[in-house]
Amino acid sequence: MRQKLIAGNWKMHGLGADLAQVGTLIATHPDPPCDVVICAPATLVHRMAQLCDGSCVAVGGQTCHVAATGAHTGDISAAMLADAGASHVIVGHSERRADHGETDAIVATQCRAAWDAGLFVILCIGESEAERDAGRTLDVVGRQLAHSVPDGATPHRLAIAYEPIWAIGTGRTPTSDQIAEVHNSMRAELSSRIGEAGGQGIRLLYGGSMKPGNAAEILAIPDVDGGLIGGASLKAADFGAIIAAAAATAAA
Ligand code: PGA
Secondary structure, three states: OOOOEEEEEOOOOOOHHHHHHHHHHHHHOOOOOOEEEEEOOHHHHHHHHHHHOOOOEEEEEOOOOOOOOOOOOOOOOHHHHHHHOOOEEEEOOHHHHHHHOOOHHHHHHHHHHHHHOOOEEEEEEOOOHHHHHOOOHHHHHHHHHHHHOOOOOOOOOEEEEEOOHHHOOOOOOOOHHHHHHHHHHHHHHHHHHHOHHHHHHOEEEEEOOOOHHHHHHHHOOOOOOEEEEOHHHOOHHHHHHHHHHHHHHHHO
């Protein structure tokens, strides 16, 4: 039985005052029956980790450099995130791939760097609208999975987030059948690569315009083991409603 993972991605949002939302979330959902993590902007990781210490909310970063240290002005290493209190990190988000030229090969190296620092990785893949329209979704996602996920993946240190680029921040989502098709295919590819036990254990998250209004339906799809939530993770009420939806599917 895979425990659901509900992950927030604050992106480049959040000042110190916004930590009040996290305080509210902890107070209103003290014991969620799923794993909860908030991936904060680097400036908030340390303060958020202090706030969440002893709670059921874990804190993550949103990317990490491939190297542990070095002359890379403005970058942040996985060890620095861990030192600041993070236990998780997102790698390969489509916004990083687009804005910073992060290729599958770079993402695989970031993932290894994160594992070396003891971080749990949420690794993102997903097709563009043009790729879906061309009927290439499973090819694209399969290729990203094969090349971005390094050897050594286990359920204890990796979750994959399927995030169709055209669904991120747009209010559009794939149908349940479309999500199920991609998740089934990812599950089969992972199992054939790393074996049944690992392949069945790695959690597959859906991301892209997940909101309180559609979370229950998406989280009930077989092989959807959680969500990566951008906009709706910023407010405790919305994020809390998605956690409640995950709790309902866990109880069902
Ligand atoms: P969204 O973002 O929920 O705002 O669509 C999801 C993501 O990019 O991880």
